[in-house]
Each structure stands twice: as C-alpha cells, then as structure tokens.
Amino acid sequence: MAEKRAGERLNEAIFSDLRVTIVHASPGLTILAHSPCLGACAEAVGDDLRGLALTDVFPELAGCEEELRAVACGEPARFELPLINRLNAAGCRTYLSLTGFAHPEIEGGLVLLIQDTSELGHLNQQVMQQLNEVRLLRGQMEAANARLVRLDAEKSNFLRMAAHDLRAPLAIIRGYVELVQRLPGPGLGAEASEYLGIVLDRSQQMAHLIDALLDVEKIESGESVLVREPVDLGALVEQVVQGFALPAQQHGLVLQVNAAPDLPLISADRTRLGQVLNNLLGNALKFTPAGGRITVELLAREGEVVFEVSDTGPGISEADQARLFQRFFRTDDARMRGTAGHGLGLSIVRAIVEQQGGHVFCRSRLGQGSTFGFGLPLA
Numbered sequence: 001m002a003e004k005r006a007g008e009r010l011n012e013a014i015f016s017d018l019r020v021t022i023v024h025a026s027p028g029l030t031i032l033a034h035s036p037c038l039g040a041c042a043e044a045v046g047d048d049l050r051g052l053a054l055t056d057v058f059p060e061l062a063g064c065e066e067e068l069r070a071v072a073c074g075e076p077a078r079f080e081l082p083l084i085n086r087l088n089a090a091g092c093r094t095y096l097s098l099t100g101f102a103h104p105e106i107e108g109g110l111v112l113l114i115q116d117t118s119e120l121g122h123l124n125q126q127v128m129q130q131l132n133e134v135r136l137l138r139g140q141m142e143a144a145n146a147r148l149v150r151l152d153a154e155k156s157n158f159l160r161m162a163a164h165d166l167r168a169p170l171a172i173i174r175g176y177v178e179l180v181q182r183l184p185g186p187g188l189g190a191e192a193s194e195y196l197g198i199v200l201d202r203s204q205q206m207a208h209l210i211d212a213l214l215d216v217e218k219i220e221s222g223e224s225v226l227v228r229e230p231v232d233l234g235a236l237v238e239q240v241v242q243g244f245a246l247p248a249q250q251h252g253l254v255l256q257v258n259a260a261p262d263l264p265l266i267s268a269d270r271t272r273l274g275q276v277l278n279n280l281l282g283n284a285l286k287f288t289p290a291g292g293r294i295t296v297e298l299l300a301r302e303g304e305v306v307f308e309v310s311d312t313g314p315g316i317s318e319a320d321q322a323r324l325f326q327r328f329f330r331t332d333d334a335r336m337r338g339t340a341g342h343g344l345g346l347s348i349v350r351a352i353v354e355q356q357g358g359h360v361f362c363r364s365r366l367g368q369g370s371t372f373g374f375g376l377p378l379a
Helices: 002-017 036-041 065-072 118-181 190-220 233-250 270-287 332-337 345-355
Strands: 020-025 031-034 079-087 093-102 110-116 228-231 254-259 266-269 293-301 304-311 359-364 370-377
Touching: 020 036, 036 110, 065 079, 065 093, 065 110, 079 118, 093 118, 118 190, 190 345, 228 270, 233 254, 233 270, 233 293, 233 304, 266 270, 266 370, 270 293, 270 304, 270 345, 270 370, 345 359, 345 370
Parallel strands: 254 293
Antiparallel strands: 020 031, 020 110, 079 093, 093 110, 228 266, 293 304, 304 370, 359 370
16 A cells, blocks of 8 residues: 555656646546646635536536547547646646547546647747748738839830930931931031031930840840751850951951860840850940050850850959849949940840840959950850
C-alpha cells in the first residue's frame, strides 16, 4: 500500500510538472475523481467537482458526448480538443488542450487529460495576428501595384500624346527653316544662315529625343514586338563599324575590331541589335578624345556571344556606373564637358538587350577609359 501511495505521489508530481490535470469519468460522463488543481481550469467553481457532468465543467464538450462515449469504448482510440481558452483569476487568457481515452480500469469509463498549453496558444495567437497583418499588407501591396499599373498606362498615354503634339510644330519649324534657306536672291548673310542652322539643328535634336522616348517606352512596356531570326553578329558588327570608320578617322581615332573566327549564330532582332551597336559605338566615339583608340571585341563565352567596345576616354566613377543604364542619367563629366545627349541611349540599349534574353555591363576606371558591352544567348 505504501508503495502504491508513493507511486501515486510520483505520478502527481510528474503530471504537475507537465501542467496536466487528470479527470476520471463514468460511462455517463460524470466526474468520479480528479486532480486537486482541476478547479483552476474548469468553468465550475469549487475544489471538489465530483458528480458533475463533464459538460458542466467544460462547456466546450457539449455536442461531443457521443464521440466521448465511443472513445470510452475504444473506438476511436482517443479524443482531442486543442486550444480552448479561459480567463484566469488575474484576468489573463490561458489555453487548455483536452485529450480523452478509455479508462483502463472502469469499463465504459473515460480518462480526460487537461494540459495547460498557454505558451502554444499565445504563440498561435501571435502567428494568426501576423498572418492577418501579412494579408492586410498583401492587400495594400496589390492595391499599390494596381495603382502603379494604372499610372504607368497613363504615363504611356501622356508620352504618346505629348510626342504627337510636339512632332507637328517641330515639323513646321524645320519646314520653314529649310524653305528660308532655299529662298532665291542675294541670300541671308553668314550670321542669319548660322542662326537658322542652329534652329534646324536643335529642332532635329528635339525630334530625335521624342523618338528615343517613344522607343524606350514601347520596349519597356512590351509593345515593341521582336522579329527574331538567326543573326551572324560578326557580320552585323563589321557592317556597323564600317559606318563609323570615317567619323573615327576625322576625330583622329584608331578604330580596331577583334572578332573570334567562326562565331555561332544568335537568335535576335537584327534591326534592334543594330540599334544597340550604333548606340554603343556612337558613345565611344563621342567620349574618346583625339589620338585615342576604340577597340571592338567579339567572342563566344559560356553559352553566349559577347560584344565589347572599349575606349581610352576619361572613364567613369563607380558611383556613376551604378546608374549608367537608368533613363535620363548623365555623368557629371558629360554635363561639365557639354557633351550632347539626353541620357536615353544606354537605357534603350539595356531594354533591347534584356528583351532578347541578354544582359548589359560596364567596366571603367577614372582616367583609364571604359568598356561597354552585352551578352546574348546562342541560338
């Protein structure tokens, strides 16, 4: 008998440490015996709750009577009701989990284990709260994305309208300037002719800017449709470089091409690719001082064909390199030198290359020139 009481005390100590309360119930689901601490987690008040129905002590079990009786008979093996909540004496919310199984000594009886799972319950509550916050943030993000899409469409429409409204007066200006320049008679004089030439040149620059804006807008919005075909990049580079041979010579520059033999074909839009080559070579020509060198490299590397154009220009700082391919960005050096341009050429290059599955890059150091290029996957 002493050994039995010692075993019972040991069990009580273990269950107390695990924060588990035990209830023995009859086949009629009334309480026959329970741990001393049951009152702390029950709806009913009192230290001795024997004789009360389980549903009086735990109203959450109402409607589960048939399931409890089935478990008491061994089918199924257990009953579980996780995370029911209570307010303790201090007014704090606690959580309990109920587990029932057949009584080993009372036929048709039930053993109900009540475990304090407040830590898990509070954690679950925090997770649910965070999930609700995530849902709220996702809704806000989706609304913001929808607004951005709408604003992007409005911006595209504005650019098209502005381009249309600007092109007409520019065409009229150019037409009248060219008409005046062709007027018969003694002529306008050197000074007037110079002024008219400046007007014509600036109006053409504005027309090019409008075309570039529309170009990059169409590419980035996906409206520009690629016409893919097998392209011999070596032959295309040779053709484009020939167009820069005379301007390079006039600027006192050495233009050199190093192309690997037997380069594989790439699948690309030939016209768009020619536009990229012209932009990169044009920039190299623009920023390389007289007596300098421009070197074009073409090679196959790691499943792609790589094009590079290197110059002996002033170079670009690391801070500026991070922004080179952004729309309208111009380096401080370009602005101080008064070099012509609007900062759209490289953004167009990036958009065209990435649209065709490639990537752009730049390597440069101040005072040591620059290398611009791109890689395109093999056909």
